[in-house]
Amino acid sequence: MTTYTLCIFTGNTIGLLNRITIIFTRRRINIESLTVSETERKGVSRFTIVIKHDSREDVEKLVRQIRKIVEVMAVFGYLNDEIVFNEIALFKISTPLDAKTLDIETINKQYKAWVVYWGLDYVVIEKTGTEKEIFDFFEYLRQHEILEFVRSGRVAVGKTEKGLVEYLPEAEWEYYL
Template structure:
């Protein structure tokens, strides 16, 4: 049975690595639901956060294939109960819609969103939350004429006390010392 998994992939930042990683999913006919990349807390290391629906067995194989890439340090497979995650959404609505009857302003308050910019032509609203929350707000605001809408990919941190990569690197160092 397919379920949602989040892969946290740590790597050096080299040109072409994103293409190599996405090719692993393409070859296995897996659709990437969300992909976000950024620097990690460790200098020189980047983090890819990828959301995919798959079976546990299949996603574990994907993680092992990704780890074979020369620039990849480690890939972790995580479930929803192992992470804390958010997305950010931006909504552009006509300022006139904001001023007419305050329905949009009420939605902004109700959903814990915030107004980022107001011009005579448009207003930009920001909402952070899970995909379902940002989508629900879009559907409610679209009745008043959303001009543009965009949502980021998932960003996630683990619920563990330490960064998984730190633990992995410490273990690798201990293993290396024990061999010598």
């Protein structure tokens, strides 16, 4: 199966997420990851959706269907080598007095992860990277008691020189300061 990342730019409208995801449901395509956030343009949201699918033709049909939604301004489909992408994960690790000591130097230097909260009985470690890098770090942490683990969806930008400005004329939108 091939991994596709769809970037959908929309107006910020109630119920739009449901209308977009129903298209995937109807086509029986599972969403692996979904992230929604504001863009550099006020009132414009970006959906980053990751899917795995066998047929490029089916994905192209999906993109055409999404483009028909009135609030959708632009849709782009990418393969992994066409984008820069990352995820973020948080790990809550138990640190009672009798537990194995965390090797913070290895965590920082080898895995490029950081302690973002140090409590009395646990620490919270943040790791950014690809899905593989995050799960490699997860495997390393198995030697400790993992109390909680949470991972975001993918965030991505295209490797093309063009950005949102090229597709939505500047005069129409306010920027965040």
